[in-house]
Structure formats: structure tokens, C-alpha cells
Amino acid sequence: MAYMQYGRNALRKVITDTSVRSNDRVANPVLYAGQGLRFRKLEVVLTTSIEKLGKAGETVKVAPGHFRNHLMPKLLAVPNIEKYAYLVREQRKIYQHEEEEEEVKVVKESKEDKLKEFEKAARRLDNSKLVLRRFINVEKFRLRASKEEPIELRSPITKEDIIAEVERQLSVRITPDNVHLPSPLTTFGEYEVPLRFPKSIPLPEGKVQWTLAVKIRGK
Numbered sequence: 039m040a041y042m043q044y045g046r047n048a049l050r051k052v053i054t055d056t057s058v059r060s061n062d063r064v065a066n067p068v069l070y071a072g073q074g075l076r077f078r079k080l081e082v083v084l085t086t087s088i089e090k091l092g093k094a095g096e097t098v099k100v101a102p103g104h105f106r107n108h109l110m111p112k113l114l115a116v117p118n119i120e121k122y123a124y125l126v127r128e129q130r131k132i133y134q135h136e137e138e139e140e141e142v143k144v145v146k147e148s149k150e151d152k153l154k155e156f157e158k159a160a161r162r163l164d165n166s167k168l169v170l171r172r173f174i175n176v177e178k179f180r181l182r183a184s185k186e187e188p189i190e191l192r193s194p195i196t197k198e199d200i201i202a203e204v205e206r207q208l209s210v211r212i213t214p215d216n217v218h219l220p221s222p223l224t225t226f227g228e229y230e231v232p233l234r235f236p237k238s239i240p241l242p243e244g245k246v247q248w249t250l251a252v253k254i255r256g257k
Contacts, residue, residue: 080105081118088114157239159210160248164233166208167251170195174226174256194222195254200231204250217250228253 079099084092092098097118100109109115116125173192182189197219205211218232233248241248 082109082115083118084115086114153238156235160233160235160239161242162208163204163210163212163250164242164245164248167253168200168203168207170199170203170252170254171257172226172254188225188227189256190225191223191254194224196222200250200252223252223254226254226256 080102081097081099082105083097084094087093091100098115100115105115172195175190175192178190197214197217200217200219201212201214212233216234218234223229229252230249231252233250235248
């Protein structure tokens with residue numbers, strides 16, 4: 039206990055020593071802020087851009103309490119000391135270089151580019167074959183008069199089924215207006231389903247209309 043009292047007295051004597059003028063003392067802003075005393079604002083270097091305060095890498099002045107309680111614990115800023123400022127500048131150079139490399143330029147597609155994409159998709163559909171697997175209608179299959187009689191499906195294939203399978207198998211998205219299917223497909227076999235595309239998409243040489251080959255098989 040005596041040692042603690044002696045230490046406190048010694049510290050008080052250093053602080054209140056009149057032999058040392060106040061102008062000769064070295065003032066530490068962070069120390070004074072930690073003691074709860076008012077002091078001039080601190081100069082800090084921001085490590086992250088903060089709204090209404092500044093951008094990353096800039097030197098700004100903030101209240102000591104704001105720096106101690108908010109900026110410093112979250113590493114949003116560091117004291118404006120040469121070694122910290124140097125590290126922040128070097129890191130900003132690296133990050134800015136990476137941001138420039140990752141920057142993607144958005145180029146608007148022209149009508150010609152879109153038309154080429156549509157033509158490419160239409161040719162893909164015209165040159166492909168869509169294969170659908172379905173269950174047979176067992177009752178009607180047993181009542182067939184001959185083997186040459188078409189095998190009926192348990193459930194017919196509709197326009198919506200074809201659109202969904204085109205997107206799944208061929209990765210091409212079409213709309214119901216693009217498929218001309220007056221009635222659902224009800225039997226196994228191969229079909230040529232007419233397709234409807236804008237006249238601006240030129241037909242392949244020798245063809246009168248766009249078609250999609252569809253083959254229906256049993257599961």
C-alpha cells in the first residue's frame with residue numbers, strides 16, 4: 039500500500055512540477071483524449087471511404103473521441119504518422135490496380151447484334167432434334183389391332199412441354215407464339231413442328247419455313 043501511495047505522489051509531482059514550463063511538454067492527443075479532456079482535432083488517414091468524411095487514403099481531422107470509439111476499433115482510420123500513411127498509400131495502389139483490372143465495360147447491343155443472336159438461335163433449333171420420353175397408354179396399347187398402329191401416350195405433349203424442353207435441352211428460350219402446334223402430340227414418332235420467327239431473320243437456303251424436329255420415345 040505504501041508503494042502505491044509513493045507512486046501516485048511521484049506521478050503527481052512530475053505533472054505539477056513548476057520547473058518545467060507548459061510549452062516544453064510534449065502533448066499526446068490520443069493520451070489527452072483517453073483522459074476525457076478536450077483537445078484539438080486529430081489528423082488521421084482513412085483506410086476506407088466514409089460518407090461525409092472522406093475517401094480512402096485521404097487525411098482528415100476528427101474528434102479524438104470519434105477516432106477512439108469508432109474509427110480506431112474498426113480499423114477505419116489510422117493516426118497520421120508516416121509509417122501508417124505509407125502503408126495506406128501502398129495498399130491503395132494495389133487495390134486501385136485490382137479495381138482497374140476488374141472494371142467491366144458495359145457495351146450496349148445494337149439491333150444488328152441482336153438480330154445475329156436471334157438468327158443463331160433459330161438455326162440451332164432448325165438443325166437440332168428434340169427428344170422427349172413419355173409413358174405409353176397401357177390400356178390402349180393392349181387393345182391395338184396391329185403392331186403398325188401408333189402407340190398412344192399416357193399424357194399428350196403440349197406446346198408448353200415443347201417450350202420447356204427446348205430451353206432445357208437446347209438452352210434456347212422461345213415463346214408460345216414461336217411454336218405452331220394446333221393440337222397436342224398424342225403418339226410416339228418423329229414430327230416436324232413448324233416455328234414462327236420474324237421475317238427479319240433470313241431462312242436457310244432451300245427452306246420455306248423454320249421447323250423443329252421432335253422425336254417422342256418411350257421411357
